[in-house]
Amino acid sequence: MTMLLVSFRLPQIAKSAAVAAALLFLGVPGARAHDMANMEGTHNAETFRFGEPGKASKVTRTINIAMKDISFEPASLTIKTGETIRFVVTNVSEIDHDFTLGDVATQTAHRKEMAEMIENGGDMHHSDPNAITVKAHESKVLIWKFSRAGNFEFDCNIPGHFESGMAGVIAVVDKAHRRAGAGATTAQP
Numbered sequence: 001m002t003m004l005l006v007s008f009r010l011p012q013i014a015k016s017a018a019v020a021a022a023l024l025f026l027g028v029p030g031a032r033a034h035d036m037a038n039m040e041g042t043h044n045a046e047t048f049r050f051g052e053p054g055k056a057s058k059v060t061r062t063i064n065i066a067m068k069d070i071s072f073e074p075a076s077l078t079i080k081t082g083e084t085i086r087f088v089v090t091n092v093s094e095i096d097h098d099f100t101l102g103d104v105a106t107q108t109a110h111r112k113e114m115a116e117m118i119e120n121g122g123d124m125h126h127s128d129p130n131a132i133t134v135k136a137h138e139s140k141v142l143i144w145k146f147s148r149a150g151n152f153e154f155d156c157n158i159p160g161h162f163e164s165g166m167a168g169v170i171a172v173v174d175k176a177h178r179r180a181g182a183g184a185t186t187a188q189p
């Protein structure tokens with residue numbers, strides 16, 4: 001009876017151990033390097049200086065962005081604090097592009113990270129909540145809540161693209177200032 005149990009269980013254990021080893025080998029190096037680079041940024045948990053991932057049920061506005069060769073259209077956005085934006089990003093060019101929300105610091109860090117990933121022979125797929133890669137002729141959605149006022153960017157961080165002008169600016173303006181009128185943007189708080 002004991003012998004029978006052992007003979008049944010051994011192959012199962014061996015199999016799951018092999019699967020675990022394979023997953024460890026395949027999954028960890030790239031993912032870990034990326035996550036650690038991410039942690040060094042200006043956010044903790046899922047909150048960034050430029051906002052946080054938004055919920056589909058809270059979307060207040062949809063903005064359509066076209067990825068062209070080699071630019072975004074439109075390349076300038078004005079958003080109010082508290083808005084949750086559904087970005088529908090459509091790649092109408094012949095090559096893959098990236099859409100990354102951020103401030104200057106996180107964009108610079110992300111570009112460096114992507115360049116290193118290529119140098120190391122990895123692909124550029126990322127799991128960041130503030131970035132999507134969109135293949136040629138495809139469309140993807142990114143939902144983001146802009147909780148703080150400031151000047152931010154959306155860039156394509158595939159090496160060479162930002163440098164060629166594939167970048168956009170986002171002005172997030174305080175709701176209260178906006179309501180006060182045209183002159184309010186220069187007023188001190």
Ligand SMILES: [Cu+2]
Nearest residue numbers: 097098156161
């Ligand atoms: Cu691009």
